[in-house]
Every structure is written in C-alpha cells, then in structure tokens.
Amino acid sequence: LRPCDLQGLWRNELGSNMTLLALDMDGTFSGSYHTAVAATDKQILVSPLQGVLQPPGTKGQQPTFGFTVQWQFADSTTVFVGQCFVDRRGKETLETAWLLREGVPSRRDVWKATSVGTNVFTRLPNKME
Numbered sequence: 001l002r003p004c005d006l007q008g009l010w011r012n013e014l015g016s017n018m019t020l021l022a023l024d025m026d027g028t029f030s031g032s033y034h035t036a037v038a039a040t041d042k043q044i045l046v047s048p049l050q051g052v053l054q055p056p057g058t059k060g061q062q063p064t065f066g067f068t069v070q071w072q073f074a075d076s077t078t079v080f081v082g083q084c085f086v087d088r089r090g091k092e093t094l095e096t097a098w099l100l101r102e103g104v105p106s107r108r109d110v111w112k113a114t115s116v117g118t119n120v121f122t123r124l125p126n127k128m129e
C-alpha cells in the first residue's frame with residue numbers, strides 16, 4: 001500500500017490552508033486551519049484542530065480519519081471525516097466530507113444550524129524540501 005502521510009501542509013479547493021502535525025502513537029494528531037472563506041468582519045484567525053486516524057486496515061486501503069476545527073472567530077465548529085488517496089504518480093489527496101455547526105440563539109433556529117459539504121485537500125510542497 002502506498003503510504004499516505006497526513007503530516008504537512010494541505011490546501012482545499014476553497015483555498016484554505018491546513019497544517020497537520022506529526023501523529024501521536026495512538027493515531028491522534030493536531031494542527032491548525034487557516035480559512036480562506038469564512039465571512040466575518042473580524043480579522044481571520046488561525047483555528048486549532050484535533051483529529052484521529054485509524055490504524056492501517058487489513059484490506060490494503062488507506063485508513064479513515066476525522067478531525068474537528070474549533071473556529072476562533074465564530075461560535076461554530078466544523079468536523080471533517082475522510083480518507084487519503086495516492087494516485088499512480090504518488091500525488092496525495094484528502095477526500096473529505098464536513099459538517100459545519102453554527103451557534104444559534106434558540107432551538108427554533110436549529111433547523112438552519114448545520115451545513116454539510118465536501119472538500120478535497122491537496123498537499124502543498126513544504127519549504128523544507
């Protein structure tokens with residue numbers, strides 16, 4: 001199975017950048033997310049994320065992962081689930097689906113609290129290389 005290393009700098013099709021740090025022994029990881037799109041009058045801050053990656057499976061496929069972004073500029077949270085894929089040229093992509101939960105003032109507004117979508121992340125060459 002071609003290895004897919006989550007660690008490093010990734011960008012999604014919105015232009016948001018995400019840095020994933022080294023995995024801990026138990027598959028947990030952390031990182032930071034710099035959004036390119038969140039509509040907010042406040043200056044965009046980098047937001048922390050925490051995630052978990054499954055251990056290698058027995059079916060010769062890439063393991064699944066999930067992570068949560070704690071947006072620092074809004075009362076909202078995004079959770080991503082996904083899997084990494086490596087093409088025959090070795091190009092890695094993170095195919096993800098996400099749920100964005102925005103805080104609402106009352107249960108009457110919960111119907112509009114959750115958005116869903118997909119994002120594909122591709123690796124940005126890191127400066128060290």
Ligand SMILES: O=C1C=CC(=NNc2ccccc2C(=O)O)C=C1
Pocket residue numbers: 012014016034035036037038039071074075076078098100102119
């Ligand atoms: O309060 C908010 C409002 C919009 C946001 N959009 N960013 C996203 C939401 C889902 C998936 C990716 C992103 C992104 O910024 O890349 C984030 C926080």
